[in-house]
Amino acid sequence: MTSRWDKFLSKMKKYSVEMEENMSFSSLTTLGCGGKIKVTLFPTSIQQLVLCLKFTKKYHIERVVLGAGSNVLAGDSFFDGAVIVTKKLNGLTLQGTTAVAECGVSTPYLFCKLAEKGLTGGEFLSCLPATIGGATVCNAGCFGQSMQQIVSSVTVWQNGKMRTLNVQQCKFNKRSSAFKNTNSVVLRVKLQLHQSTSELVNQLANQFRTQKRQTQPLGAKSAGCVFFHPTVAVSALIDKAGLKGYRVGDAKISQKHAGFVINIDKAVAKDIYLLIVQIINILTNNFGVQPQLEICLVNITKEQDDIFATSKGRNTQIS
Numbered sequence: 001m002t003s004r005w006d007k008f009l010s011k012m013k014k015y016s017v018e019m020e021e022n023m024s025f026s027s028l029t030t031l032g033c034g035g036k037i038k039v040t041l042f043p044t045s046i047q048q049l050v051l052c053l054k055f056t057k058k059y060h061i062e063r064v065v066l067g068a069g070s071n072v073l074a075g076d077s078f079f080d081g082a083v084i085v086t087k088k089l090n091g092l093t094l095q096g097t098t099a100v101a102e103c104g105v106s107t108p109y110l111f112c113k114l115a116e117k118g119l120t121g122g123e124f125l126s127c128l129p130a131t132i133g134g135a136t137v138c139n140a141g142c143f144g145q146s147m148q149q150i151v152s153s154v155t156v157w158q159n160g161k162m163r164t165l166n167v168q169q170c171k172f173n174k175r176s177s178a179f180k181n182t183n184s185v186v187l188r189v190k191l192q193l194h195q196s197t198s199e200l201v202n203q204l205a206n207q208f209r210t211q212k213r214q215t216q217p218l219g220a221k222s223a224g225c226v227f228f229h230p231t232v233a234v235s236a237l238i239d240k241a242g243l244k245g246y247r248v249g250d251a252k253i254s255q256k257h258a259g260f261v262i263n264i265d266k267a268v269a270k271d272i273y274l275l276i277v278q279i280i281n282i283l284t285n286n287f288g289v290q291p292q293l294e295i296c297l298v299n300i301t302k303e304q305d306d307i308f309a310t311s312k313g314r315n316t317q318i319s
């Protein structure tokens, strides 16, 4: 009898979807840890992405969608499913002050194209090691700019259908959206910018990048800020608790920015989980503040899921 995996893989071959067996999350995420993956798919068109989504559903293959993997902590165990990487979906059109980007377009690349046309509003994109799909899901932003200010509509795959949602329907919130921790997949994003000049746009982006370099450990393996809280600056509390430099295995709280957990060499996801749990406990006990997770957890075990279930900031995504 042909297994569901055989059927699935034969469909992927039939539709010429690029795939690789036995890749690791560690090579697909900026934190550089996480276990092996049964199959990793690299669709090169939106049609192929939709086929990947349809057939994972049809053959009951667990799936995770990844952009640049810059906001993800992936578990160490073997992932018996399909990871769909969007990076090869990089179609971009610019018309007047509007940009339409496929989900895998890299944010620094998009920024460069906006800057060439003197379009302002997206300078923060130059600071993110991300894809536009991931940035939309996470409502990424910095220095007062964020995705919700420039998105005009988002085309998603939801419940087996393609839909285009306006900005209200995207339900953007601090570092989240209607798409975070759901089965919705962002296919394409339409952005509305404002006309300025290339010189001013580059000047502002340079200021942002300089500030980032001065305050964040950009050379280290990390997933950016691990926590957020709607009203409290979590990194200042971590610093106040004297935790900068604190380590579990090779996972360490950055000396440069207490909100960053960095992988100093060979950290496994378990080291990072344990460190995160300790930070949550210390902040809760010492300051009565329970930070929420800004990073997304994928491929986590039941045991680890239970640990985070006790944190109000539980924020997992396993599809």
Ligand SMILES: Cc1cc2nc3c(=O)[nH]c(=O)nc-3n(C[C@H](O)[C@H](O)[C@H](O)COP(=O)(O)OP(=O)(O)OC[C@H]3O[C@@H](n4cnc5c(N)ncnc54)[C@H](O)[C@@H]3O)c2cc1C
Pocket: 030, 064, 065, 066, 067, 068, 069, 070, 071, 072, 086, 103, 127, 128, 129, 130, 131, 132, 133, 134, 135, 136, 137, 138, 139, 140, 141, 142, 175, 179, 181, 184, 185, 186, 187, 217, 218, 222, 223, 224, 225, 296, 317
């Ligand atoms: C050095 C560094 C600095 C950072 N600075 C900032 C910052 O200043 N501001 C900020 O907000 N963030 C920052 N981040 C975090 C990160 O870059 C952002 O959250 C970014 O938006 C994640 O995009 P990504 O493409 O890497 O998404 P991923 O990390 O690949 O995915 C994030 C989540 O979105 C899901 N996802 C990805 N693509 C899709 C899609 N097309 N459809 C549906 N779901 C999808 C994933 O499954 C996952 O749950 C930083 C990270 C690093 C490493």
